[in-house]
Amino acid sequence: MLRVKNLKFSYKHQEILKDISLEARPGEILAIIGPNGAGKTTLLRCILNIxxxxRGVITVDKQDLLHMSSRERAKLLAYVPQAYPPKFPMTVFDTVLMGRRPYLGWRPAREDLKKVTSILEIMGLDSFSAKDFDCLSGGQKQKVMLARALVQEARYLLLDEPTSSLDLKYQLEVMQLLCQIVNEKNMAIVVAIHDLNLALRFSDRVVMMQNGTVFCSGPPDKVMNQDNIRTVYGVNVESFSNQGYNYLYPVSSITRNDYR
Structure with a gap:
């Protein structure tokens, strides 16, 4: 289990995170939600020791993450950031191979190359393996970075806004892939996400943050209710169900005609 207890982080004497506590368990997706500036990305970076x-304690299976070497930590935690460098002059194969760094010696072993080839095939990226990463679409890049994290063979996967720049098709594809990974590999996935409907549909538990604190946590349908969203986001929402899934939509008294 990944456990964060009483975590505090300050930047230039300004308190950003205040006594954050949470748990991520194998076999589940934990969604971290909250408005801009709530501290979601900062929390992930603290867990990763970036x-x-x-103050606070961060443990994985009762091991203290803050006192591990970067190589030891990388064998436990994999990370997919929200943004990538504007130029990433590497092939898809070499980009994914970077995920094997915690295990590499002077050069990749045959086993490392096999693992990269296998994960590219599983994710339907094998036809892109020799292509430059910079030439891919946003959705393809996201899948490559996810492949790089998976080939790392860590037990815990942290993602920062993995769907923010993707169209609807790729959003669903990425989230469905995360569900498949959790079920097949019994990993714990922690995902900071803005889209409340994706969090509601695909997560097992939710942590809702506000101003650097945990406002509430629990099952998605309990956390993402009208009162909590109104308090944290300042927005009124209604909910409805369709084909067994619950959805939220914002309610406003202002329409497009009011500006004409």
Missing amino acids: LRPA
Whole structure:
């Protein structure tokens, strides 16, 4: 289990995260939601030790992450960031191979190359393996970065807004792929996400953040109710069900005609 307890992070004397506590369990998707500035990305970066918390404990299977080497940590946690460098002059194969860095010696072993080939086939990216990463579409790049994280063979996968720049087809494809990964590999996935309907449909548990704190957490349908969303987001929503899925939509008294 990935466990965060009483986590605090400050930047230039400004408190960004305040006593954050949460758990991510194998076999589930934990969605972290909240408005811009709530602290979602900062929380992920603290868990990964990209940012050093001022206080708190972060453990994986009772091992203290903050006192591990970067190589040891990378064998437990894999990360898919929200954005990539504007130029990434590598082939798809070499980009995914970077995920094997925690296990590499001076050069990749035959087993490393086999694992990369296998994950590219599983994700339907094998036909792109020799293509430059920079030449891919946004959806294809996201799948490549996810493949790079999976070939790392970590037990916990952290993703920061994996659907933010994708069209509807790729959004569903990525989220369905995460569900498949959780079921087949019994991983724990922590995903910071803005789209409440994707979180409602695909997550097992939700942590709702507000101003650097955990406002509430629990099952998606309990956390993402009208009162909580009104308090945290300042927006009124209605809910409806269709084909067994629950959906939210914002309610406003202002329409397009009011501006004409």
